[in-house]
Every structure is written in C-alpha cells, then in structure tokens.
Amino acid sequence: MSKINFYLLEYAYSYILRHKNKNIFIVTIFTLLVALLTTLFFVTSSLRYELKERIANQSDIIIQNYKAGMPAAIDISVLNKLLEIKGVTAGKLEIDGKYYFKPKESIFYLLGVDAFEMQNDPMVIKLLEKYELSDSEILVSRNVQDIMHQAYYKEYFNFIKPDGSLQKVSIKASFDVGERVELKNLIIMNKDTAREIFGYGVDEGSGIALSVANKNELESISSKIRLLLPNAKVTSKDELLLEYEKLFNYDSGVFLSLFVIALFTFFIIIYDKANGLSSEEKREIGILKAIGWCIEDVLHAKFYEATLLSFFSFILGLGIAFVYVFIFKAPLLGRIFIHENMLEIHNFQLNIHIELSYILLIFLLSVPVYIAATLIPSWRVATLDADEVMR
C-alpha cells in the first residue's frame, strides 16, 4: 500500500456514493459523535487553559481581612508579622477593589500600583513601563473609557470617597485588554490615590499578597497564617484553582443523553457492519474476485472506502465543533459545560486553545474502529470461494 492506487480510490468513492442513504446516515452519526466529543474537549481545555493563565498572574497567597463578615482594611503591621514566617520571601500591601459607578450602573475594578514594586500581571507591567502616573492620574481600559464617555467624563473623572467628598483625577490614557476580558473594567492608579478613594489610612490596604519560595509549602504556610489570623480569608494559588474548577459543570443530562445516543448509534453501526455484508455487497466482492482481484485488492479498496468515510466525518465533526465553540462561543451547549456565573461574574471567555492529545484520542477511538469494522467482514467474505457468482 505504499503508493496510492487512484483507481481503487475512485472505486471506493463511487461505492460510497452508490450506497448513499446508508452512508449519509453513518456520516451523520459519526460527525455528530466527533462534534460532541470535540466540543466537550474544546470547551474544557480552553477554559482550563484560561484558568491556568489567570492563576499564573496571581500572587502565591492572598490575605484579606474580614470584620463582622465584611471585607475590611488590613494593617501594614500584619504584613510585617507575616514576613517573619519561614518560607515567605516577599510580601506587599495591596490596594484594590470594586467601585460602583452609579450613573451607569457599572462596577469598576480599581488597582493601586506602585512604580517601585514588583507587579505580577504582564499587562500591568507593560502599561507601567509606558506611562508614569502621578497621584492625580489614572489609566482606564477601553470599556471603562466608553462608560465614562457616556457619562460625559472625557478628560477627568470624579470618584466619590466614603466621606462623600470627591476625588478628581485626570484620565491619562486608555488601554486595550485584548483577550483578558476579566480585566475589561480595570482602572489603574497609584496606591495613594486608591487609598484616598477607598478611604484607607496611610498604613492600610485591602489585602496582602505574599510570595513563597517553594510552591510545595503553599499549603502549610497558608494554614500557619490561618492560625495566626483567624479573621482573615487566606487564599493560596492552588486553592484558587480548585475554586475555579468547581465552576465547571459536566453533569448535564442534555449533553449526556445526546452523547449516549450518538455513541449507541455508532456502536450499532459498528455492530451491523461487523456482523456481515448484505448479499448484494457479498456478490460485488465475488464479482471482483472472479474478474481477477485478489483478497488484498478487495481489502485495499475497502480500506480506502472506510478511510474516506471516517476521515471525512472526523474532519467535518472537528470543523463543526471548532466553529460552534470558538466562532459562535458554544450557544446552548456552552451552558452545559460552564455554570452560568462563570461566564458572567468571572468574565470567562472561550479563547482558542486546543489540546492535540484529546483530538488524537477521539481520532483513535473512532476512525480505526470504523475501518476495522469495515475491513473484517469484507475480509471474511473475500476469503471465501467466489463460485457463488456463477449462480
């Protein structure tokens, strides 16, 4: 089979067309099955990828203070205490939080930065390299800029502080968040400005971010901190991952039943094929043998036939899943994989990320199985005496 025999290929192709109805059915089921499986894998792997990306930009451990169940400011003295814990290599007071902009009913995410401190997020790092912010200047995302425009703020903006007074800042520049939709309402400003807006004292912040040298120690260090600060919420990187993963939702009946039906039908096809050929199909093999084809030639043609059909279905299924997930963003079924709030609150988005190993797995589970189910019964018939055709 080193060189493609185009005559046999054409014969195989015409054979498929000659049994149109049956083969259309097979292609439909095959395609549906591949499309369903691939959709599942596309959605999960691109979400997983997105999770990993987000986690990568997170600090190792984040500590937030709570008072009476409400988020509260945290003092720098706490940071100094935490820095004494063995294994903690660095830490900083963070000043960030949500800001509700009533006129447009939007929630902005304010991030306080310090030009002399290390930043985690590569996007923020780039922006800070480009712009030097004074205490009366802010950087806003495109989306925030649009919202502010709608409220007639073009050059400057007024934040309302907790005591009701205004904090006037000028909008220095706007930036594009690209695929980082979770940052679409981001506003960047100096830490002191953010402190003013949120009403924190000079030594206070909204939380503490710690770096840990050995990632295996994340868990033990987190529990030490919990003992030390019983009122604080301590979130380590791996806990964050777990929390996000809980948002996945695989157990939907709709998907499962569609999947089971397709799988079931696929196995019926395989069973039906493996169980033997129709008398017409047998006769055709007999004719081919009688006019001088050997067993191998018959199988060669059958191999082409099965490969054409299954490959076509496989590629079609893959294409459908791709368009469905990445171009149409998985309408209907998307909700099956992801909790409603994942896309909205967490701003998750299906960006193209494909894990080839999954595609390979689906390929191996479908195409070779189909080819074998076609070849085996044909081989059985082809090895019989062909004298039936004489009658």
Next chain:
Amino acid sequence: MIKLKNVSKIYGKNIKALQDISLEFSEGELIVLKGVSGSGKSTVLSLIAGLSKPTAGEVIVDGKKISKMLDHFTASYRRENIGIVFQKYNLIPDLSVEENVLLPLFPLNLSRELMRQKAKRVLEIFSIAHKVSLMVRNLSGGEQQRVAIARANINDPKIILADEPTANLDEKLSREFIEILRELKSKKRTIIVATHDPLFFELDFVDRVINLEHGKLL
C-alpha cells in the same frame, strides 16, 4: 492445455456436484458443456477459473495446478488467462460501461492513457464503444452482455468461460453472440460454453459437445 483429473466437488455434506470427472481441452478448442439444471456445468467452470477448489482430484492449466494455488496466484491467473461471461452478466449497474470493462485492471494501477486505450479497443471490438460513458443500468440486456464480453476480453485471455450466455437473450441476440464466439475462436481462444440452449449443439465451429448428468460424464 486444460486438464481435469478425477475431479470431484462436494458441497456441504453430500451434495455431489461433480463425481470423479476427467476432462481435457486443448488450445483453440470450442467446447459446449451441456446438461440439465443442476448437472454440474457451472461447477466445472468455477473449478477451471479457480473460483473454487475441487474436493478431490486436480485441475491443471498450462501445466500449473490451479487447484493447489494460493489466492494471490489464482487472482492473477484469472486476470491474465481467464475471461468469464456470466449468466447474470455480473456487471456493476451504477458504474459506467468503461469503468465496468476496466474493473479487472484497477488493482494494477496502470497509466490513465493505457487504460483508455485498452477500454477503447475492446469496446470497439464488441461494438459497444458508442455507450462508453453510460451507466450500465441504463443499457439493454444485449448491450449489457456486450459489456460483459468486453470485460472478459480486456486482457486478451487465452481461455473464455461462458455460463449460459444466451439464457437472457432473444434469438436474434443469441445469434449475434454466436457470431462473437466465432470471432473469438478464430483468434485461437479456448472457449468453454456451459448451456442447454439447443442453438449451440449443431454449430459448425463447435469442436465437441460434452454431456453432463448428475455430476458425471455421459
């Protein structure tokens, strides 16, 4: 050139299709195998074509023991030496005339040009060239038979086996077929026709008529 030595063919447990038959055909001979339905005519043709193997005895063609060959060899033996005209034509109705005629050569992967030439030649010889790209299902019975004969001759085989070739033809078409046989015979082909059509029994160019009854020679 064709020798059947004490050949028996038993189907299943005890359907004795042929019982201890010995026959010999020489090159260029035209033989008519006659006998009622079930007498074993088709079985003889299958054995010569290597489509089945005898239960006992040997089939020897050109010194080669056909009855002992492996599939791969019987296939090329058939392709190169045997042309079969089946009673039911055994064409593939949804393929074109040309494709049907060339079907035996598909596994050889020859050039398109050579294939076209070969098809053209046999289709012209058997006067069916004007239907070359029609689908076989749209042809009349007589035309289908011409396609079947053309296919049997695509490789200029030395041996032509015809099983009840006129069973589905009217008298006019049957006579035309006989003329085709006369042509082939003049080309020194060895021809074996299994039939119970009386038209064949009195032909001047038939060398021998062999009578079969219950799988035995009469």
